[in-house]
Amino acid sequence: MTTIPTEMHLNLNGTFYKGLDKKNGYSNETKACIENTVRNLLQNDTSLSRPGMLLGKIQSGKTRTFIGVTALAFDNGYDVAIVLTKGTKALAQQTYERLKMEFEDFKQDDILQIFDIMSLPDNLTNYELEQKIILVVKKEKNNLNRLKKALFETYPSLASKKVLIIDDEADYASIGFSKTKSEIYEIKVIAGQIDDIRQNLEQCDVLQVTATPYSLYLQPDSIELRGFVFKPIKPAFTELVPVPKEYIGGDYYFRESQEENTIAYYIYEPISPEGLIVLKKQDPRRFKIEEVLTSNKVYSLRTAVMNFIVGGVIRRIQSQKAGERPKKYSFIIHTEQKKQAHEWQEEVVIEIKRQLSVIVDENPELLTDLIKESYDNLKKSLLLLECDVPEFQKVKYEVIQAIRKDHIMITKVNSEKDVNELLDDTGQLKLRVPLNIFIGGQILDRGVTIGNLIGFYYGRSPKTFQQDTVLQHSRMFGYRPIQDLAVTRFYTTEEIYDVMRKIHEFDSALRAAIENGNDNGVVFIQKDESNKIIPCSPNKILMSKVTTLKPLKRLLPIGFQIASNTHISRTVQEIDRMVDSIVKGLDPVLIDLKDAVTIIEKIYETFDPNEGERWDVKAFISSMEYLASNIPTQNIDKVWCIVRKNRDIGRIRPQSGRYEDSPDTPSGKNSELTVAREVAFENPVLILTRQKGSQEKGWKGIPFWWPVLVTPRKTPTVVFTSEVQD
Template sequence: MVKKCKMKRCENVKQSVILRTDGELYSALNQKNNYSSETKQCIEQTVEKLMSETTDCNRPGMLLGKIQSGKTRTFIGIAGLAFDNGYEVAIVLTKGTRALAKQTYERLSDEFADQQELDALQVFDIMTLPSNLTNYELNQKLMIVVKKEKNNMNRLHEALFKRYPQLQQKRTLLIDDEADFASFGFTKTKSEILEINVIAGQIDTIRKQLTQASFLQVTATPYSLYLQPATLQKGNVRFQPIKPAFTSLVPVPDSYIGSEYYFKKSRERRSIAAYLYEPIAEEELVVLKKQDRRRFKLEEALHSRRIRSLRSAFLHFIVGGVIRRLQCRDEGKRQEKYSFIIHTEMAKKAHEWQEEIALEIKQQLTEAAETDALYLTKLVEEAYCNIVASLSLTERPVPSFERVKFEAIYALAQDHVMITKVNSERDVNELLDRSGQLKLRVPLNIFIGGQILDRGITVSNLIGFYYGRNPRTFQQDTVLQHSRMFGYRPLEDVAVTRFYTTEAIYAVMEKIHEFDTALRRALHKGHGKNGVVFIQRDQSEQLIPCSPNKIVLSNITTLKPYKRMLPVGFQTRYKTYMTQPMRMLDQAIKKVEQGDTPVLIDYRMARQIVDHIAETFDGEAGNPWDVTAFLSCLEYLAQHVPKRDKGKVWLIIRRGRNMGRMRQQTGRFEDAPDTPSSKNSELRIAREIGDQHPVLILTEQQGSEDKGWRGSRFWWPILVAQRATPPIVFTSATMNDE
């Protein structure tokens, strides 16, 4: 009996395509991975588009996912389905490290193990591709893994066009994993010019020489691809930028823990996410750069305030890991091994110094069990109470403190805690398991490293991340790729997870999350065409469109419907300097105030009030307030309203508040002066009236010293964007047109 093939006709494409979805390779992958209906739809639609649309060097297909969200699994499914529909060769271009190339090779070999046994398909690394492949082998489906590095790319070129020229004629799928990493990137130089990545040129050459090639780029950080100018010029060579022909979005299930969880849900006070972030002092990162006994003495590792957060992170990791292992033991389940990453510097000397500190903390904790049991109990108890506060929200039984303390001391004494420095490819290759992931050798594993941990390396069961890279050098794709704490996590693991970084870095990462969200929303709705408004203020103080490729990510403000903008972490001036600006401010407010009733006022009056408020803040103390961005966004929002009310802003005034500068529960800066406990909060009102107009909320604060202020009354402003706001990115960085 002849099996009837399941076919799927592609509609609304340039060419009519009949897609076979029950072929041997795709069916086997589907059975092995149990793809969701959403994932199958993504895979099948992507292959339809690759087969029906032209994807050349200037307009590749794009598979857009999130960090550690299942992009690899999805593109493997795409490759399998493509093989079942006429493709004969798949070339997978990986990120530029041997470790990541090995990880990809091992993953592909595992996924297609049965087909390799049946001689239906072969998987090769370009560096070990045999020099004497037979026609029998060349007639099988071939997958070639190539690290994006000059010599590897040269080997690929030689294999395709010299050693095995018959491959040049075969229908080929090029898959560029982490496409932004090797495509036309943006390198900041003195003249702000665009520099072209050499690897991209090699990829481009190979794509052009293949007779039948489809090109798919895979990334979670597509900014250098979507935010490019029309052309790129480098010397006498003119390059056409890469612009996606289509974008397929990898479905992300609810179990995924990403930037939304860390930077939005964390604002919900009764959420587990509210306990994730633990701030660290800027000075601590200085201590961790290099040894300097004037700042910190190694023998004081267990008591010095200079490394308080690192020590706390160390203990939280041990206690959190012990609790999870005890929970698994009590439930008769396998006890997992857990990991913690310290990633603050690129320099190897810094890693060596941090390793010394971590080893000293471990040694002194172990000795304290005998010499200073009371102090050790205090440290363990602090971590235990902190973790129990979040873990209790899971409604799972929590082991008693005495059990946890005993297991923590036992783990230290019996070498169940391992500290590993990872800062070279050789180190990583020695540490990889058979699947290409960092191997967890003991129950509690601490990894200290730099760039090698930036991209793609999978670290399982990560419940601690100590991060300290300089925000002034942040690039959006790089920062998100650093975020190894993203991925699929059991809720119980999330409850014991802690993320350590400075307030400044956290603020930049939050901005990047907002920018990322705005861009993805635009891509989802309009495929990136005019979906995000980019604006800046020029030298004549006018708001003008901004070329998106000039965006400096640490100087952006992203707006969307009902987005709040407000200063956080600021400090007021001293009483002596507050009298005059507060008098001017009170007079301006009284001119428009109508009790608790919202009032529609002119933008210029709102700007005058905000200018006066800015004079009451101390720019040298606390976090700086970007007043320019606040006012520019206020102006833009006020101008984009119905014509009859153009330039108008809703104003809500509330008096008699006494919010603290810090939250007692978490130790973070207060960021919600507009959300008191009452149901009729001003934020709720702002959302009700802010359909077409922005809303400016002013809350009068007493500024008490016992609340962390300087004992003087002040006004705290909050801007709420109207519901009809398109995605907007404003940059306050100085631009030039070179």
């Protein structure tokens, strides 16, 4: 983070900042962020190519913070604030309504005017033009043309004033990662229009606001030089929006969710890839819609819908008992971009609802079973919260009432027109009934706030995942009451979940690098065909092929299955002999990198390529090579190796049904992971555990080796990819 000179004097007692602070009660951390941002804007020559950066997390309070920045900027010499929003009416309206609400008192006092650029009158008086002015502008060519005309033709006096351009969702108008030719052309046009306006203003500063800054920070071309660390082109300064402890984001969904006996542990529900295929289009050969309540083909979707209904009912019962007004709840189904798929999914969910209303009277036993399955699922996390858990019969009764009284609404949203018709007065999606199910694609991603979200059924293909896009799909991030979290479930495939976890790690690594003042940014490396490890341009990275390396991280295969006895017994014996020849006893031993690579290649041969999850062995080996080759000369190309035998760990965790991910003993004075973390100072550590592979533990009844790579304590923040886009 940029160091702020203390001698810069700011007016912290001005009308606008003092008024908003009194209204909102900013925390000390938020105040520091706002004040540092304005101080930096005053001291740095910011532009579109060298902007200030306000970096937050998704739905974590970025808007609240940049509104505070706007107020303090007005008290310190700025006259006009131009807020650029993503090019959708939903976000523009949401932003406009929020700004209008925050600055309402100042508008009433005739010291500020606020307009959507498309509704800006052409007859403003000097009395109005002398006030502070906020203009909300969509990043869309007609809006930007209207802004240009207003500044330089209709009201040229504004062009001579001190202007602050706030570019919200800044990465939207930046070229980064993979985009279509039409998207790139549109982005270039919009960016060109913004820059043209900025250059013709007499005094202008630019502040970009985003939670996904990758296309802004990560601009350099490929530099093919082994071991070279390049510095990404970065904004003039960066301020991190503080994240309160109440915020629920990637840490909760992808880190805490791995910890048993926590509420977060129950939030993720794996779904099968086949379950997503059924939802692509209607195909009676694959799935008959009349079997929607009994077919295994839609088991995960049916379960998700029932969990949402039961969860929403439980929360409403709890609220009523506590004397609170019951809330309305929402659930999102987002698996495809195509409208045809949305129509089919709507048809399926409507049929689920219809058949539920039928079996209330005609097959109450089936309805009871469906409700009980969801109740038992949600009860696990509710009991951990130690809150009031309604009795099953009470929940069953209220679920039946919700079905009979039509408290469940299914809404397809696959165009901006659909969204606009569904917005409330604040620009948020309106929840019209107690239980609201929204089905759609990208239109539900960015800028659309959906309140009280307790279910998210996600299935976008990881082959098309890009860092900035995927994080914005995560509408389940934000401020969530702990009681809501106890009934919240996130549904996706193991593969997609793993990709999202990698993206979270990348996001955390970048934020940590900025927070720690790491001027080197994040290093990107790739493995090329000539077997060299080189930095690469980040806009070539496919996030599904990314591995983030940071200090003392574990890398290991998860969810794999070993091949049959006849195929691997000889290979396992070869590994046994090789390991025994280079590692004696339990103490860690430095071995040659080439030997470690050979062992890993042999281990990979023992895995079944047609069963279980695929192991990216290329990333594992290349990461090990990178870590072992970028160290002082005396131990270069060496890897610590720790060997443990006679282990008998299962493939699946019995309580959760998830894949086992801890073949190494994690704790204890002499555990291999504890020892590894002690010796992993400069060289990586390879832990090799020989497993019995028992059939009763989910394996094939033959021993095998399970490797774990532990990164060194001195590992720089690295994002590694074994494959890049063309």
